[in-house]
Amino acid sequence: MKNFLIKAFLGLLTLVCVGCGGPQIIPDAELAQIFSEAYIQNAYLNAFARGYDTLDIYTPIWERYGYTEEDVRFSIGNFSKRKSAKLSDVVDQAIRIIEKEKAMANHKMAVRDTLREIGRRRFVHTVH
Numbered sequence: 001m002k003n004f005l006i007k008a009f010l011g012l013l014t015l016v017c018v019g020c021g022g023p024q025i026i027p028d029a030e031l032a033q034i035f036s037e038a039y040i041q042n043a044y045l046n047a048f049a050r051g052y053d054t055l056d057i058y059t060p061i062w063e064r065y066g067y068t069e070e071d072v073r074f075s076i077g078n079f080s081k082r083k084s085a086k087l088s089d090v091v092d093q094a095i096r097i098i099e100k101e102k103a104m105a106n107h108k109m110a111v112r113d114t115l116r117e118i119g120r121r122r123f124v125h126t127v128h
Contacts, residue, residue, distance in 0.1 A: 023074035026067055028090050031075055035094035036101075037061045 026034070038058055045057065062072055079087045 032093035
C-alpha cells in the first residue's frame with residue numbers, strides 16, 4: 001500500500017511539473033493557420049464591425065488551437081533564435097492558406113450563381 005501511494009504521488013508530481021511548464025513553441029504550420037484566421041478576422045472587423053472592442057479578438061483563435069497569448073508571443077519571439085526558420089516564411093504560408101480559401105469560396109459562389117441563373121431561365125421559359 002505504501003509503495004502504491006509513493007507511485008501515485010510521484011505520478012501526480014510529474015503531471016503537475018509537466019502541466020506547469022512555461023510557454024510552448026507553436027509549430028510553424030499551426031502558427032501560419034493562426035495568422036491566416038487572425039488576418040481574416042481583422043479584415044471582417046474592419047469591413048463590418050466598426051466600433052468593436054478589438055482588445056481581445058484573438059483569444060478565441062488561440063484557444064481553438066489550444067494555445068495562449070503567451071505561447072503566441074513566445075513562438076514569434078523565438079524565431080530570432082532559430083537559425084533555419086524565418087517568420088516571413090510563416091507569413092507567406094498564411095497568405096497561401098488565405099488565397100486557397102478565397103479560390104474555394106469563389107468557386108462555390110460561381111457554382112451557386114450558375115445554378116441560380118439556370119433556375120431563373122427555366123422559370124422564365126415556363127412562364128412565357
